[in-house]
Amino acid sequence: MGYLKDKKSWSDADIHELLEDLNVDESRIADDASWFDLDFANRFMDLVEAKLPNENIAFGAGQYIQKNAFSATIYHLMRGLISVSRLYQLLSTYTPYFTKASRMLVLKAGRNTALVESRPFSSELEKPYMCENRKGILSGLPQIFNLPMATIVETECFHRGADRCLYQIKWNEDRFPKFIYPVALLLLLGILGYRSGLSPTVATAVLICSICAYLVFYMYRANQAQRKELEIHNTVLESSVRDNEKKNRELELISQIAKLTHALATPDEMAKAVVQSVCELLQYDRSMLLTVDTNRSVLKVSSHFGFSPEHAQLMEEAEFNIRPDNTTGFFIKVVNSKLPVLIENVDEHIQKLSPRSQKFAKILGAKSFVAVPLFNQSHEVLGVLSVDYVRDDKRMSVSDQDLLVTLADHISIGVHNSRTLEELEHSLQVSREHSKAQQSLGRVFQKFVPTELATELCSTNDESMQGKLLEAVKKKSVAILFGDIVGFTALSQQMSPECVVELLNTCFSKIEPIITKHGGFIDKFTGDGFMAVFDTGRSCENAVMAGAETLIEIPKICESLKILNLPAIDFGFGLHYGEAILGNVGSERRLNFTVIGETVNLASRLESYTREVGPNNLCASAVVMKESGKLYEWRPLGAVNLKGFQDSIEIFQLLVPKISRADRVSEPLEQLGK
Structure with a gap:
């Protein structure tokens, strides 16, 4: 409090506010016994540091205590009885009088140098401000003799991963030589x-x-x-x-983990590299990495290093039940408590385990070990890293635990990233397969429904939306192509049923790819014929090209039939372009997509009219001729009265395609067999 008043210019009001926050009066502060209450001391420092966040209060207070501890009279008395070196040597004796969190020991003391060690009794009791306060006290001791403050170099620090704090102290005594x-x-x-x-x-x-x-x-x-x-x-x-070598090994391990992360290592590769590096760089006897299977609530060994083949087989088969009601087992405690476990002597704790865990621990033969949790970004335990010694002359310490806790953060990031990468790769693979399936399904749909409808159906998984799409009825401009085998009734009567089916399948298997290639789909097969619909893009031109290419394919179809000992066939085609009604017709349990309207009827009548013109011909309406006249030559057949139509219909016969052979057709149309 004196330091806050004298050096930090705190007013009585500031002191009163601090006491109110602590819920104590000034007599409690004046009582030296209060500072042996570590909880009280911790709360006091937390409040002061919150009010002075950018200042090292603990260090300054330590120096202030020494400077004001003795009057000038006592100084002159002590000057003749004791030296600064002797005063440092007495620290070991008087340490228990001003701290309960650590033990201080003077390792060596010279004329103007000293080496002082401080070992915490427990990692839970020791706080960083205590280390700063010790440094302040040690640097301020020479002030008792009106000498300048000592300089302190902290070569080891408990709060930086060591098992102790080690202070090298130097001071100057300006006096006559003793001789x-x-x-x-x-x-x-x-x-x-x-x-x-x-x-x-x-x-x-x-x-x-x-x-x-x-x-x-x-x-x-x-x-x-x-x-x-x-x-x-x-x-x-x-x-x-030693401290630098240890830090270098830690940095090398962190560097290796970072390299594996950047190299996009798999979780198995990451786990193997981590356990091997931990043993080789940090010089532990053995190490293992266990991962949590949240679906089964078990902990399994993912990778290990330093174990014999017999032990390795045992660990690969071992599983640890991590349900909250299971409180036995070192690894289980780490997962459920989310805290590290340090066992300096396994033999002293083995009786606390379940019989199964006792057997497992005895077989492995660890003498001392540390296990620390690995966390993901949500602070959920994703695994446990464990290291051990199997030699009696080696024991784990708090510094080993703190070191692994520090490394666990880097290892957790590496393991989490490798898992995330694996999940992403799996998701990408599933997405690719799903995309392929969607595309395949879309291609299948396009054989039965319009391309636009097929795309919409494949792009949503909502059944209600799919139902609405299927129930929707559209009026749209489409091109309708009818095809039919000429004289099929008489031909089929001369063949067996099996041969009839084989003939039809052979013909349609050659025609269907041509229809699909030009953006159409076969709406239905009508026995020995088919109806194809073209509803996208330049549908009229696409339909004409499909019809022309099919005519050119007929000789090849006949050659295929000849190989199968089947008779040759002739086709007739009718084509019209106009508005039609597209929709699904049927019941709730079964629907059938169809196209209806005058456009469909006229295309069918044009196909029938090819019987008057001759086989292997395509007859089209005037609309089709106008839409595709730039690509093809047509022969007018005049106005014809067709069944079902009051007005006569202008009919045109397709002659020779003007497109190049490489683009659309394999042979000139005029070479077709007539």
């Missing part, structure tokens, strides 16, 4: 001896020998002090080297 006082004393004794009756020669010799002996002794002590300082420096240097 001045004894030399002056010897001179005084020599003068007294001379005056007491000793001869000048003897007195001088004794004085010189005494001075030389003391100088030798003093140089020996100085050499010993320098040796101690060098030992402190060497200890600090070795500690720094």
Whole structure:
């Protein structure tokens, strides 16, 4: 409180507000015993740091306590009785009087250097501000002797992953060399001896020998002090080297995990690389990575390293039940509590396990181990990383646990990313297969319904929407192409039923791809004929091209029939373009898409009229001729009265396509057999 008033210029009102937040009075602050209540001390520091967020209050308070601890009178008294080095050496004795969270030990102390270690009793008790406060106290001790503050280098820190805090302390003592006082004393004794009756020669010799002996002794002590300082420096240097090597191994492990993530490694590849790197870089005996199967509420070993083949087979078959009601087992505790588990001696804790877990632990033979949870972005446990020692001379410590907790964040990101990547790849594969299925289904639909309707049906999974689409009726301009085998009735009477079916299938299997290629679909087969609908794009021109190419294909169809010992056939085609009604006709349980209207009737009558013109011909209406006249040549057949139509109909016969052979047709139309 004095530090806040003197150094931070807090007013009485500020102090009163702080006490109200703490719910205590000033007498509680003045009572030294209050600061042994760690909960109270933690709450006090949290409140002060919240009010002064950008300042190191704990460090400054530690320095302030030492500077104001002694009056000038006590300083002069202590100056003659104790040195700064001795004061640091007494820290080990008096540490329990001002902290319950850690034990402080002075490893070495020289004339103006010291090496001090602080080991926390528990990771739960030790807080970062306590470390800063210790540094403030240690740096402020020389102020008791009106000396400048000591400089502190923290070579190891519990809060950065080490198992202790190690402080290297240096200070300056500006005073006369110690040998001045004894030399002056010897001179005084020599003068007294001379005056007491000793001869000048003897007195001088004794004085010189005494001075030389003391100088030798003093140089020996100085050499010993320098040796101690060098030992402190060497200890600090070795500690720094070990700490740097450890940090380098940690960074190398993190780098390897990052490389695997960037290399788009699979979850199995990531798991194998992690357990191997953890053992090789951090020098543990064995390691394993377990993953959570949320569907089955079990924990399974994904990968392991350092185990014998017998142990490896056992772990691959092992599963751990992680339901909340299961409270036994080290790994289960990690998953359900979401906290790391440190077991320094497995033999002391094995009796707490279930019989099955005890058997498993005894077979594996771990002496000491640490297990830490791996979290996803939602802070849900996705796995457990475990390392162990099988040697009796090695034990896990809090620093190992903290190190793995730090690494677990990086490992979790790598494992999560690899899983996400695998899920994305699986989703993409499913999407590709679904897209292929949709396209295939669309192509199938297009054989039975208009292309537009097929596309809409395939683009939605909503059954109600699909029902509405199927029930919808449209009036649309379409081209209708009828085709029929000439003289099929008489021909079929001379053939067996099997041959009739084979003949029809052979013919239609050659014609249907041509219709589809030009954007049409066969609405229905009518025994020995078919009705094709063209409803997209330049439907009239597409229908004419399909009809022309089908006529050119007839000789090839006849060749295929000949190979099958089937008779040759002739076709007649009728084509008209105009408005028609498109829709599904039937009941709720079964629908049949159809096209009805005058356009359909006229196309059918035009196909029948080919019997008057001759086989293997295509007759079309004047509308078709006008729409496709630029591509084809037509021969007018005059106005003809057709059944079902009051007015006469202008009919045109398709002659020679003007498009190139490579584009649409394989032979000139005039080469068709007539």
